[in-house]
Amino acid sequence: MKDRKPTGSQPPMDAAANQKKSTAKLGRDIQAKLGQQLRAMYDDVVSQGVPDRFSDLLNKLDDNGDKGKR
Numbered sequence: 162m163k164d165r166k167p168t169g170s171q172p173p174m175d176a177a178a179n180q181k182k183s184t185a186k187l188g189r190d191i192q193a194k195l196g197q198q199l200r201a202m203y204d205d206v207v208s209q210g211v212p213d214r215f216s217d218l219l220n221k222l223d224d225n226g227d228k229g230k231r
Contacts, residue, residue: 187195
């Protein structure tokens with residue numbers, strides 16, 4: 162494929178990042194609420210555990226890796 166350059170008038174990425182840093186500010190109360198919600202979501206995901214099919218797949222991959230080392 163040919164190399165394509167983006168079209169349009171977008172500023173360079175580092176200029177956009179600098180602009181966002183100076184304008185994006187959240188109050189402590191909003192940060193605290195976001196933190197609480199993120200922790201609740203994370204705790205829910207962690208409590209679900211790993212499905213058996215994923216555990217089986219990981220065990221198979223580990224077994225194949227051990228065979229390659231011998």
